[in-house]
Amino acid sequence: MNKLYQIKHELWLDILYASFAIENSEIKDKLYDFSMIAFRHMKWLGGDILEAGDDYNYDRSKMLLKRECNFDIFKYLIEEIRAAQSHYEESTLTARITTDEIYLVEYLSALLSNSTNNEKITAFNMHRTLPNKNLDALQTDSLTIFLFEESYKEYELILVYAYMQARTDNLLHFNVFQDLIDESHFHLKSFGNMMAKMGILALPRELHELTYKITDIEKFIIDGIKEEENAKEQCKALADAVNDTELSQFFDFINYQENYHIALMEKLLPKK
Amino acid sequence: MDDIELPEGMNPEVIKHIMYPQNYGKLENPDGTGVAMDEKTNEFVIFTVKLAKDGIEDINYATNGCQDTVVIGSMFTEMVKGESVEYAKGAIAKIEAKLGVLSPQQKICADMVFNAFVASLINVSNLAQGEKEEMHVIKSEESCVIPEGENNE
Numbered sequence: 462m463n464k465l466y467q468i469k470h471e472l473w474l475d476i477l478y479a480s481f482a483i484e485n486s487e488i489k490d491k492l493y494d495f496s497m498i499a500f501r502h503m504k505w506l507g508g509d510i511l512e513a514g515d516d517y518n519y520d521r522s523k524m525l526l527k528r529e530c531n532f533d534i535f536k537y538l539i540e541e542i543r544a545a546q547s548h549y550e551e552s553t554l555t556a557r558i559t560t561d562e563i564y565l566v567e568y569l570s571a572l573l574s575n576s577t578n579n580e581k582i583t584a585f586n587m588h589r590t591l592p593n594k595n596l597d598a599l600q601t602d603s604l605t606i607f608l609f610e611e612s613y614k615e616y617e618l619i620l621v622y623a624y625m626q627a628r629t630d631n632l633l634h635f636n637v638f639q640d641l642i643d644e645s646h647f648h649l650k651s652f653g654n655m656m657a658k659m660g661i662l663a664l665p666r667e668l669h670e671l672t673y674k675i676t677d678i679e680k681f682i683i684d685g686i687k688e689e690e691n692a693k694e695q696c697k698a699l700a701d702a703v704n705d706t707e708l709s710q711f712f713d714f715i716n717y718q719e720n721y722h723i724a725l726m727e728k729l730l731p732k733k
Numbered sequence: 734m735d736d737i738e739l740p741e742g743m744n745p746e747v748i749k750h751i752m753y754p755q756n757y758g759k760l761e762n763p764d765g766t767g768v769a770m771d772e773k774t775n776e777f778v779i780f781t782v783k784l785a786k787d788g789i790e791d792i793n794y795a796t797n798g799c800q801d802t803v804v805i806g807s808m809f810t811e812m813v814k815g816e817s818v819e820y821a822k823g824a825i826a827k828i829e830a831k832l833g834v835l836s837p838q839q840k841i842c843a844d845m846v847f848n849a850f851v852a853s854l855i856n857v858s859n860l861a862q863g864e865k866e867e868m869h870v871i872k873s874e875e876s877c878v879i880p881e882g883e884n885n886e
Contacts, residue, residue, distance in 0.1 A: 520758075521758075524753065587745065587748060587752075589748075601743075602743045605743060605748070606743075606800055609751050609752075609800050610799060610800055617797065661748065661752060663751070663752035663753065666754060666757060666795070666796075666803065667757065667758055667795065668797075669759065669777075669779055669795040669796075669797070671768070671777055671779060671797070672797045684774075684775050
């Protein structure tokens with residue numbers, strides 16, 4: 462299997478989870494944008510690998526390490542980007558990837574030159590509270606479990622749909638997969654940032670190939686629609702349980718988005 | 734986290750198993766691979782094991798299931814790694830004792846974990862007898878479905 466793909470997959474997660482962990486909104490937003498660029502690198506690389514008759518998988522070998530301060534994250538990202546670059550062979554794609562990454566390293570280096578950017582990281586300390594919210598133990602537990610379940614699920618959906626998108630010749634399917642991937646990116650971002658605020662930021666589990674090597678797409682979609690319906694129920698139950706207007710509105714908003722996911726997924730089913 | 738006051742509710746050990754599941758993934762060149770599969774929900778637990786003369790040399794698991802399955806799989810593999818197979822067969826009961834009374838849903842998750850482990854041992858045995866079996870699959874009889882009106886704590 463393609464080792465470079467695994468390295469790029471891990472680098473995407475490194476940048477994405479760095480953006481979740483950091484509190485400063487300007488740095489957070491910038492890193493999130495870079496993570497989305499890194500995801501596109503991964504997508505393009507996957508396309509090139511398939512075109513060359515090779516294959517890739519979603520294996521990973523790295524854990525998300527707890528970091529104490531922003532500078533630890535910036536230094537780690539620079540090291541990881543440089544390590545990834547040592548694996549690139551010359552091509553139009555790697556030239557593009559390299560210039561993107563050089564710009565990111567320059568940005569991170571500039572941040573490192575100003576000590577006011579070195580804030581403490583609280584994303585891993587398990588305090589399980591939200592600013593200006595007064596949730597009781599049961600509500601906190603419900604929210605904790607929901608965020609772990611759903612952040613994994615969104616990560617899973619992004620990768621499963623990307624895997625299928627890379628292997629379809631059907632334009633309608635390609636576009637539907639892209640919409641679903643975009644939607645899941647937004648949900649993962651929302652949940653990841655909330656997990657960081659609660660001190661429970663953790664990488665989603667690695668996907669086993671049984672999850673994404675789909676042999677019966679119709680069954681996969683029908684089961685996926687059931688899962689979306691279940692996710693809607695979870696959102697609704699959580700919105701009712703948290704007893705906080707702002708949080709309830711947020712989970713209702715996510716719940717209503719799932720309705721359209723179901724409509725999108727139905728477009729993937731064969732016309733009867 | 735020493736200066737952080739943890740809230741009441743979920744056991745911090747459980748949260749750690751969710752955030753950092755132990756022995757998660759797959760082993761290269763395992764002696765046995767076993768799957769517990771719930772065909773109704775498509776949820777699975779997969780175990781890969783390496784055995785030594787005196788017991789379980791290494792063990793990994795993966796699942797697309799719920800957080801209860803993740804926690805029980807993490808605790809189970811942590812408990813049985815380096816131990817005898819006989820010890821491993823009683824480990825689920827020890828986890829139950831540790832977690833307290835399991836809900837019906839958690840019991841199904843624990844069964845999925847244990848069945849996947851048993852399936853990996855069956856795969857070891859089948860391969861030793863010359864069968865060509867990529868993995869041994871045990872189909873689950875009950876589904877881990879959250880009853881209406883309950884959350885999945």
